[in-house]
Amino acid sequence: MSHSILFAEVIIPLALPKNYTWSVPEALREQVKVGARVEVVLGKNKKYAGVVKRLHTEKPEAFDAKDLLNILDAEPVIFQEQLKLWEWIARYYMCSEGEVMAAALPAHFKLSSETVLVFNEEFGDNFSTLDHDEYLVGEALLLKKELKLGEVQQVLDSNRVYPVIKRLIEKKVCFVWEALKETWAPKKETFVLLNAKYDNEEELSNLLNDDKKLQRAEKQLELLLSYLHLIKTQGEVTKSELLKKSGASDAQLKGLVDKNILWLEKRQVDRLQYLPRNIQIDFELTPAQQRAFDAITEQLVSKQACLLHGVTASGKTQVYIKLIERYIRQGKQVLYLLPEIALTSQVIRRLQKHFGGYIGIYHSKFNQNERVEIWNKVKTGELKVVLGARSSIFLPFTDLGLIVVDEEHDTSYKQQDPAPRYHARDGAIYYASLFNANVLLGSATPSVESYFNAQSQKYGLALLGERFGGVQLPAIDIVDTKRMYGADKNKIIITPPLKAAIDHSLEQNKQVILFQNRRGYSPYQVCQTCGWIPHCKYCDVTLTFHKNTHKLHCHYCGTVYPPVHACMACGGDKFSQRNFGTERIEEHLEELFPKARVARMDIDSVRGKTAHDSLIQQFEQNRLDILVGTQMVVKGLDFENVNLVGILDADSLLSFADFRVNERAFQLMEQVSGRAGRKDKQGHVFIQVSNTQHPVLYFVQQHDYGLFYQQEIEGRKVFFYPPFSRLIQLTFKHKTKEVAEAAAQMMTFSMQAEYGKFLVGPAEPVVNRVRNQFLMELLVKLPKDGELIQRCKRFIQEQVAVLHNDKRFRSVVVIADVDAI
Numbered sequence: 068m069s070h071s072i073l074f075a076e077v078i079i080p081l082a083l084p085k086n087y088t089w090s091v092p093e094a095l096r097e098q099v100k101v102g103a104r105v106e107v108v109l110g111k112n113k114k115y116a117g118v119v120k121r122l123h124t125e126k127p128e129a130f131d132a133k134d135l136l137n138i139l140d141a142e143p144v145i146f147q148e149q150l151k152l153w154e155w156i157a158r159y160y161m162c163s164e165g166e167v168m169a170a171a172l173p174a175h176f177k178l179s180s181e182t183v184l185v186f187n188e189e190f191g192d193n194f195s196t197l198d199h200d201e202y203l204v205g206e207a208l209l210l211k212k213e214l215k216l217g218e219v220q221q222v223l224d225s226n227r228v229y230p231v232i233k234r235l236i237e238k239k240v241c242f243v244w245e246a247l248k249e250t251w252a253p254k255k256e257t258f259v260l261l262n263a264k265y266d267n268e269e270e271l272s273n274l275l276n277d278d279k280k281l282q283r284a285e286k287q288l289e290l291l292l293s294y295l296h297l298i299k300t301q302g303e304v305t306k307s308e309l310l311k312k313s314g315a316s317d318a319q320l321k322g323l324v325d326k327n328i329l330w331l332e333k334r335q336v337d338r339l340q341y342l343p344r345n346i347q348i349d350f351e352l353t354p355a356q357q358r359a360f361d362a363i364t365e366q367l368v369s370k371q372a373c374l375l376h377g378v379t380a381s382g383k384t385q386v387y388i389k390l391i392e393r394y395i396r397q398g399k400q401v402l403y404l405l406p407e408i409a410l411t412s413q414v415i416r417r418l419q420k421h422f423g424g425y426i427g428i429y430h431s432k433f434n435q436n437e438r439v440e441i442w443n444k445v446k447t448g449e450l451k452v453v454l455g456a457r458s459s460i461f462l463p464f465t466d467l468g469l470i471v472v473d474e475e476h477d478t479s480y481k482q483q484d485p486a487p488r489y490h491a492r493d494g495a496i497y498y499a500s501l502f503n504a505n506v507l508l509g510s511a512t513p514s515v516e517s518y519f520n521a522q523s524q525k526y527g528l529a530l531l532g533e534r535f536g537g538v539q540l541p542a543i544d545i546v547d548t549k550r551m552y553g554a555d556k557n558k559i560i561i562t563p564p565l566k567a568a569i570d571h572s573l574e575q576n577k578q579v580i581l582f583q584n585r586r587g588y589s590p591y592q593v594c595q596t597c598g599w600i601p602h603c604k605y606c607d608v609t610l611t612f613h614k615n616t617h618k619l620h621c622h623y624c625g626t627v628y629p630p631v632h633a634c635m636a637c638g639g640d641k642f643s644q645r646n647f648g649t650e651r652i653e654e655h656l657e658e659l660f661p662k663a664r665v666a667r668m669d670i671d672s673v674r675g676k677t678a679h680d681s682l683i684q685q686f687e688q689n690r691l692d693i694l695v696g697t698q699m700v701v702k703g704l705d706f707e708n709v710n711l712v713g714i715l716d717a718d719s720l721l722s723f724a725d726f727r728v729n730e731r732a733f734q735l736m737e738q739v740s741g742r743a744g745r746k747d748k749q750g751h752v753f754i755q756v757s758n759t760q761h762p763v764l765y766f767v768q769q770h771d772y773g774l775f776y777q778q779e780i781e782g783r784k785v786f787f788y789p790p791f792s793r794l795i796q797l798t799f800k801h802k803t804k805e806v807a808e809a810a811a812q813m814m815t816f817s818m819q820a821e822y823g824k825f826l827v828g829p830a831e832p833v834v835n836r837v838r839n840q841f842l843m844e845l846l847v848k849l850p851k852d853g854e855l856i857q858r859c860k861r862f863i864q865e866q867v868a869v870l871h872n873d874k875r876f877r878s879v880v881v882i883a884d885v886d887a888i
Contacts, residue, residue: 071124074132075099077107078153079117080169080177082162082486084864086120090132099135102143102150104176106136106229114216116177116229118168120150137229144176144446145463148501152460155497161795161860161883162486170487171461173438175236175243184232184241185213196238200231205240243435257306259294259320260330274328287322290315294329306331348392348421352385359531360386363507364393366527372496372506374475374521377531378540378770379511379741384414386531387471388421390507395425395451399468399504403454404491406477414473415454422452429455429462457482457491460498467502470495475508475517476734481888488884492517511741511772512734515783518776519790541712541743541750543768549757558716560647560655565713565753573663573692577710581656581695582739584719585611585648592631596639601631607836614650624838652695652715660693668696698735710750712743717756721763726788727888729763733775736767787848789886793856795847796887797863799829800880804841810870810879811843817866818847822859825849840880846887860885 073091089107091099099105104116116139126132153167169177186208194205200223207222208214219228235241265271274281281288293313297304310320323329352360359375363386366373377383391401405414418426427441427450444450446463453459457480460470472480472492480491492508499506508517508526521528534540544564551559561569572579592612593600601610603621610619610628619628633640644651653667668682685691689708714720720732736754743750754764766775784791797814801807811829818826827846835842847863849856863883870876 072126073099074123074125074127075105075119075135076121076123077105077117077135078120078164078168079107079109079115080172081109081115081165083165084163084868086164088127088132089135091122092134095135095138098138098141100140100143102145102147103138103140104144105138106227108133108136118145118150118172120164137227139229139233144172144442146465148467148498149461149463151501152494152498156487156489156494158857158860159493160487160489160885161864162488166486167489170458170482173442174435175439182216182243183213184208184216184219184235184243186211186241187239190238190240197235197240201235201238201240204231204235208241255333258332259304259306259309260332261294261298262328262330265328280326281328284319284322286315286319287326289313290319291323291328348388350385352389353382353535355531355533356382356386356535359529360389362529363390363527366529367505367507370525370527371500372508372520372525373527373529374513374517375507375509375529375531376513376518376521376772377509377511378534379738380534380538381511381531382535383473383509383511383531384417385535387473387507387509388418390469391418391422391452391471394468395422397468398466400445400448400450400464400466401452401468402459402462402464402470402495403452404459404470404472404480404495405454405456406474406479407456418452418454425451427453429453429459457489460491460494464502467499467504469504470499470506472506472508474510476510476512476514478731478888481886486882488882488887490886490888493886512737513772515730515776515779516790519780539749540770541740541752543740543752543754545759545764545768546753546755547757547759548755549759558647560652560715561659561713562753562755565755566659568711568751568753569660569693569713572711573660575710576689576708578686578689578691578706578708579693579711579713580706580709580739580742581652581693581713581715582697582735583647583649583652583695583715584697584735585716592642592644594634594637594639595641595643597634597637599634599636601628601635603628605837605839607834611648612644614654623834647716649695649697656693656695663692664690665693665695666691668694706742709742710748712739712750712752714739714752714754714756717754717764718758721756721758721761726783726786729775729779729782732763733766733772736763737770737772740767740770791851792848793851794885794887795849795860795863796884797845797847798832798882798884799843799845800840800882801878802840804836806875806879807841807843810876810881811845813870813873813876814866814881815845817869818862821862822847822849825859 073096074088075091076086076088078086087107087109089105099119099122101119101122104118106114107117108114114136149171153164153171156162156167157164192209194202197205203222204214204219207218214222216228216232219232223231232241236243265274275288275291281291290309290313293315294304294309297309297312306320309315310317320329324331359377363373363375375383375386377386387403391403394401403414403418415426415428427444429438429441433441441450441453442462445453446465448465453462455462472495475492482488482491496506510517513521517526520526546562546564548559548562551562569579601619602608603610603624603626605626606621606623608621608623610621612618612630613620616627617630619630620626621628631642634642647655649667649669653665656663656665666682666685686694686706714736717732717736720735721728725731740750740752743752754767756764762778763775766772766778783789788794797811799807799811799814801810808829815826815829825848827848829843829845832842832844847859849859860883867881867883870879870881
């Protein structure tokens with residue numbers, strides 16, 4: 068191989084249908100490795116950091132390969148298994164490996180000529196530790212505060228800038244800045260120290276017993292004693308902790324600092340606190356949990372995946388913990404997937420208690436530096452358990468033994484935009500197969516597909532049919548809202564039966580959760596004279612009024628409009644608010660229950676990394692009485708003191724035009740009701756609905772998943788929907804309605820001959836314009852035949868290329884969503 072030319076197939080973070088090939092210069096041959104990053108130029112002078120997928124000696128036929136510029140990593144950043152996962156996701160979900168790479172790697176690994184470097188003020192101006200090149204760039208950064216990669220090239224007057232930048236990032240001289248992300252700042256804590264002269268026992272006792280000034284300031288003396296107690300038990304004391312434990316004020320602490328008895332010092336602390344590593348399991352499984360555990364372990368011997376169907380509050384997490392313990396003791400790594408970041412904070416506290424420092428968290432609310440830290444700890448095998456949202460299936464595990472997919476039915480596991488539009492549950496099953504690892508799917512309301520796979524013996528199935536501690540499942544009352552209207556002829560928010568139940572709960576010092584699947588104040592307002600409704604000018608949707616911003620918001624494109632006081636159509640000034648969102652409910656509750664402490668949990672109220680966590684902790688510690696929220700409050704959260712749950716508008720869940728509407732509604736209602744009565748007594752659920760005859764309500768009332776599944780699977784079979792077929796949804800977008808329609812028609816026509824009987828549409832979706840783009844949809848329902856599906860996917864991709872070669876359709880965006888949700 069020594070005399071032939073070596074070529075590298077490299078994945079770069081762009082949507083290229085095929086990976087591009089570069090040649091490896093003699094000088095770099097020894098160092099280049101598969102899975103490491105290299106610096107390449109594409110086109111005239113666009114630079115990228117790409118990942119080497121394959122090294123080979125076949126010369127590309129159609130073009131002359133250019134040389135790689137540089138090697139960025141001495142060791143691979145990812146392994147063969149991750150490359151295979153990327154390839155599978157790209158092939159299965161009809162996107163490019165570059166798009167998968169962009170989703171998979173933390174930003175620090177994806178440098179390109181557009182990258183902006185920001186000077187880290189913390190570093191200061193002492194550059195004595197930097198070499199010549201680093202010093203030049205450091206100086207420029209100190210003056211200009213930020214530089215583009217192109218500017219770094221000018222400073223160094225050379226092409227080889229990546230290695231220098233990589234070293235500067237590692238030395239924390241600068242950070243990679245991403246648009247819309249907070250730039251990283253080290254976390255600082257103020258520590259309290261005792262003046263060194265009081266380390267001497269005699270001096271200290273004089274101070275405490277004889278100092279007249281201190282004797283007169285009682286509060287300061289108390290504060291000092293608190294401090295001495297804390298320093299003995301903990302070794303070091305932060306200011307926030309000292310004030311909290313002693314109940315003292317800032318002024319009293321300042322008094323001691325002014326007397327030069329205590330000193331304050333700011334220090335940088337590690338963001339990701341790792342506990343000591345130990346395993347301590349301090350509980351026994353109940354007989355029912357033990358049976359489920361045994362069933363799982365038995366099934367996983369012969370089957371790769373197993374579904375644990377356990378009713379809400381049956382203690383599935385404890386079963387997971389026992390299983391995770393088994394794999395850690397074998398030295399394996401475990402990935403624990405959760406659908407929502409909101410859930411991780413509760414589960415992490417439980418897992419840390421049992422596994423200490425073996426465990427780490429990974430999700431999109433972490434900034435890029437933290438992500439790189441965890442990435443490297445997973446890669447070296449230092450972290451044994453990772454708790455994460457869907458993107459954590461991309462982490463570079465080396466010895467994966469088990470993936471737990473908790474709440475496997477949840478739609479948050481499917482990425483919507485941008486590509487790759489992958490489903491983390493299905494990705495996890497493929498990823499685990501590369502390691503010969505096991506997958507445990509858990510849910511109280513499994514997705515129809517997973518339950519079907521378990522029924523047809525593809526997955527194992529284990530049941531956990533009773534609630535922990537023998538608590539009964541909640542009783543469900545259905546409240547008919549047909550004849551109930553508020554004073555303003557609007558839908559009533561809290562019906563009299565629900566109000567009475569809330570009063571009763573509050574009297575018993577119990578907590579209440581209310582669920583409404585719309586955020587904002589009122590989903591739309593209507594002119595009382597002519598019926599005109601304010602719409603977004605870029606999307607075909609009504610605007611939602613938000614009280615806290617006092618503006619109208621579009622929930623599709625995010626545009627914000629001033630409130631409307633006069634009707635655009637007839638000039639009238641009388642509007643009525645129709646329907647109600649979480650903001651309006653929060654306000655209404657404060658009027659109805661003036662003594663209750665009310666909080667709201669939706670995407671508007673929990674921005675920021677710790678907002679979820681602090682709200683959940685407040686609720687756990689009984690500092691709130693009523694929590695009102697959107698889907699976030701439903702998912703797997705565990706509150707002991709909740710005995711009442713209200714679903715305020717079930718009609719909005721039962722009336723979507725979608726074949727999954729019944730499954731979705733059943734899951735949501737069953738999951739919401741599962742938050743009630745988890746500890747000692749049976750809880751209560753009120754469902755406010757006008758369509759009281761809907762069949763789903765009966766299944767929810769009976770808590771009967773089996774019966775619901777029977778009816779649902781019959782309907783799916785008749786209409787040839789998943790799990791009996793595979794769906795590919797094609798969406799055509801263009802700023803002109805006619806062009807979008809014509810493109811969809813042309814595509815349909817070209818597919819007619821071979822796939823005609825599998826096509827539904829083209830048709831306009833319910834919301835047919837978003838961000839000023841008109842939409843058309845075409846649905847392909849294919850039988851479950853792997854070869855046919857693959858052939859059809861290839862055909863679609865070829866036809867999209869043909870479409871884009873037509874001048875009229877060049878700017879039509881075609882999105883393929885495989886297994887669309």
